[in-house]
Every structure is written in C-alpha cells, then in structure tokens.
Amino acid sequence: MEADFSKVEESLNYLMNQPFTSGAGIGLHGGEPTLVPHTTLEKYIKLAESYNKPNGNTTTIVTNGSRITPKLVKLFKKYNMSVAVSADGPPHLNILRGPDPSDEEITRVYNKSLMNAIKLLRKNKIPTSIMCVLHTENCGNDEKLMELTDWLDTLAAMGVTGGRLNQLESNFPWTDKYELSNERLIEVYSYLFEWNNSNKLRYLPMREWVDNLLGYGNSPCIYGECDWYQTNTTSILPDGTITNCDRTFGEGLHCIGEGAKGSRQSALLQTEEECEGCKYWTVCYGGCPSEARDGDWRNKTKFCEMTYGMYEFIENKLRGLFPNIKLKIDENYSDPFIAMSYAYNTRCSSWGNYKPRVNNQTSNTSSPAGIGELVPKDQLPSDLDPNLPWRYAPGGYHADQHTDIPGGDQQ
C-alpha cells in the first residue's frame, strides 16, 4: 500500500468534521510509526497536532521503543507529545516481543534498547506510558506478577505512572498457550487493582472499570456497544482509506460497513447463554467483537467471566466505601455521589447517612400528621413547596427527597 499524505489529510479532515468525532484525540499507531522517515513522521505529527491542540488533546504515538533516538525525542518535545511504549515487563518477562522472540540474543539486545529508550524519554521529561500485554510469560504465576509490578514500580520512580495492562487475546493457534484463563485474569487484575490504588498509579483498564461503574462514559471502546462492521474506533490507512479498528484487519475487513448498527447487542440481550439479564450489561455490552467466543462476533466476549468478576470486585469495593453510592448498573442512575452531597443533605457523609433537610423557619405547634408521616398538601404552611413530600417532625418539617436511594438510612 502506497502512502499518500494528502489523502490522509483529506480523510482526517473529513472525519474530524463528523459529529461522532467531536473532541476525539488522534494518535499515531503502527505497525511501527517510527519506521517512516523523520520528515514524513513530523508531517503526520504536525497534522495530528493541528486537530489535537484546539481540543486540548495531546498527540500520542505508540511505539515499540526500538528506534527512539535523541533526534526523535527532540521531535516529541517540540510537539508536546506523549509516548506509549509497548513493553511486557523487565527483560526476562518481555520475551514475546521484539524482532525475533525465538532468538535469545536478539531479544536481549532489543530489551536493552527498550530500557534505554524509556530512560531517554524520561530524562527529557517526555510523558511516557507503558502498553503492556498480560500473558502467561509475565504474570502466569504470582512470582512473575510480582516481578512485573516491581518493574512498573521502578518505572513509576522514573515518572512513568500509567499506561495500559490489557490481557493477551490470542487470534492464532500458536499464541493460545500464552493467553491467561478468566480465573487467572481475575486474580491478576484484582491484585493490579489494589497495586494501582495503593501506589496512586493510573494504569488502565482498572481505572476505566471504576469510571464505567460510576457512569462517566464507558471506556475503552470495547465496552461501547461496538459494531463489528462499523467499529467505534476509526483508522486511517497510509493511502487515506478510512476504515474500522485495526482489530478487524486480521479478519479481512478493510472497509467501514454500511447499514444498521446494534444487532449484536440486540442478539446478546435476548440470549440466556450470552448476556440476557446480566447485571453489568450497561458497562460492558458484550465486550469487544474481536474477542468474541469461538471467533464469532455474534457471541459475547470470551473474557466475560473476567469482566464480570472484575466489575463485581470493584462494585463491592465502591459500595463498601460508599454504601449509598449510585452506580450505572443501578435503576434510576443519576449522580453517583448524590446521597453524599451538600445538594442533598445538611450534613454530608461518605456513607450517605444523611440528616434530612429540615425547614427550621416554620414553627408550627399543631401537628398535621404523626411524626415522620407525610403531611397532606392542603395542610402545609404556605412557605413550603407543595410539590415536595414533606413529613412532619417536631419543630419543623423535612422534605423527604431521597427515598429513591436504596438503603438510605433516614434518621
């Protein structure tokens, strides 16, 4: 495929003027984007920046780190870029990447250059993150997992405090042996969740799972009702072709589809062995179609047990900390922290054990209702809003505004 900058520019301009891309960030992905000549790379960076800057987004580049030179670092600095380096752990765990993972010496040299690249980036204060894939070789057992997090701790000391820790999704028979089971993934992610929190790190997807439950917009794209023919993520190929997420390329899909979206979600919701009745539907939607069971996008993700397990784990944590929290999975979800807010209570608390708002101005000596009972509208003092459900309390009335909070302790 021949690269055509003007067509890429044209496609990007078209996409960025679509309503669905409003505020979207543009990143440079590969293959390996640093393989293109320096001047060409700068042209693309400049183009991305022209859209990112007005939206307040940083231009990112995802790289394998093997070609990070001082000249390139200068370029990243010039455009205030952030760099995501693909690495699966310290050298002895990062053995599935590099030019030839089957050659120990080549892999050793690659790992050395990778660590030097990260050091160089940080020395120059380039915001750097790690794109790590979790597999049997870096967290197949607890010892490896500790070594992985120790390495990430070392990076944190250098200022690399976030990134992505995604599970390996095997698309080929020869990589199946490296994929972690759902059970192991729950163990790994539960540990990583605690590690992330206690070290105040920002690794994903652990932070995203919390945000999803809080209802702050599902992220990443795999939880966003993705359609296999018209994916949430859009790619621009070097020849300017606008196409789907790169996860579809391996399936031979190289064009964006046309037609109605959403059939997969409709199907999953109606199928018992898929997602019918699932508590976490609204924060998952069946997951990524490319990760679907049996390689069929019409099924739910093969990582369902892990996703469910992690949402359950985090839900319990959140409800333990904030017993009256409203999560996206709850009925009548609104602001997750409403039961704890000043807008709602006269005295706030983390558990939502509020003291109902009392109208102290009204001093009515007669008793229009029993203590705690609803006061009939026609017997309310004229200064009270008749649309609220006022209850009688000695010395005043309180508006019972929070009865929709399950488990709300109304003292």
Added chain:
Amino acid sequence: MKEIFPFVNMTWNTRKLKDKWVPILQDINHGDLETQFEMIKRGYRQANSYGFTTPRFDEEMIWLSERGLIALPIHRTQLHKGYDHRFYMKNKIDMETYVYSAVSDTYDSAKQFKDHHLLPDGTDHKEVGAMLGYPDCCVEKFLGHWPTKADPTWDLAAGSDGAEVAENTVHITGNKKLNNLARAFGFKVCGYYVGDYNCPEAIKFADKWIECMESYVDSESMEMLLELLDSPMTWSMKNGIIEVRTEAFRGATNGYFTDEKKVIYWNQP
C-alpha cells in the same frame, strides 16, 4: 418473543472491490425492482407486493402508474431495511411507515392478492406463492418449515438434492440462479425461498426472471452477478443474526434464534 428487528449491515472486503461493485449493485437492484413487475407484464406472475414508504410515497405512486400498475394497500407496518419475517403492524402513518401493498396490472388480481393476505386466520401463503409464480413444490417445502423457522434457508439447503449435512453444517453445490443466500444485500436472481437449490421448476422460474432482468440490467452486471452467485459463499446464523461471507463482501442481517450455529457452505469443496 425473541427476535432481531429487520436490518442489513454490510461491508466490502476491500476498497477496490467496493469501487468495482457499487455501480454494478445499483444496476442490479434497479433491474431487480423493474423485473418484479415486468414479470407481471409478461404473464409470468399475477401480482407482486410493494412497500410504499412515506417519504417517497408520491414518487412511488408515479413510478407504479407509469407502468400501468394498480396498488392496493394491505398493511401499515414499521419501516425497515432487509427482509421482515412478520409484519410489524402500526396504525399511525408517519415518516417511519411502510405500507405493504398488493400490486398488479388489474384491479381484480391486486384485490385477490390482497384478500389472500387478509383471511381470518392470517395469510394464505399457498395462494400468495402461486400468484407470485413460484413453483408449487417450492411453496410446499417452504411451508414445511415456516413460520416455526422464520428464515428456513438452512433447512431448505439441508433438504436439497446433493446436500451433505453434518449436524448443523450443510455443504451444497447449488444452481447459481437459485442462490438466495445474499438476497438481503441485493445479490440474487429471483431470491425467493426455493424448495431445493437444484430444483428444475425453480430454475425455469429463474430463467424467466433473468429474461426480464436482462431488459433492464447491463449484460456485464448480469454476468458479474451470476459469477458471484456461483462462487464460494458461507452463510451462517448465530444468536438470531445471519452472516454471509463472499469473495466481494460480507453482510449481516436478521435471522431467527436457534440453539446451535447453523452454517451453509455454498459451492465449496
């Protein structure tokens, strides 16, 4: 009831294929619409159905009138893309209304076609099939599966002459003129549910269809269509969704829910 609302979603395998096929498909689809009514004109069928859409109602009326056709409304239904396996009735006429109608060159035939749809116990599919010109054997086989199986494609393939069936998978070498696997995406000759993918009576009907279609479709488009319909295809149905994979495109459309995934390998070793 578990069901997927009628939909069509398709994607071309490459941009080159898209550029090549889009004008051809437009030609085929235009020709197909004309053929549905040309078949009446030439006496190969008595009537046909037509769905009026609110936004294009006036243009559609003119289009039918210009061809000397009479339309009688049967049902007001929800506007949809692709094939519906039942009528999604609605009372209100709005921009999302689809008026399913009987069309013929005489009032009597249109009325007859309409009446066959409005019997106290529903539609008389045998009579409707006969008025559409479908061979009796195809109608019989279709009714052997429908409506329990809302889209009986797999069962009809499994019951076809020469089909090799292994559990939920069918391998079939069928006649290209009867290939209706990709009909939802506009790739078809007559496209109806044939009782057997090698049925001689169905082939005769398809030949009449091609005879009419050739008056409207460019010969190169026709040739390419038949070539595609003869090439390997995979049809599968899972969780109520049908997916068809061909050398040029793949598409998804509504099917019905089955316990197991059903697969048809068309013209594949």
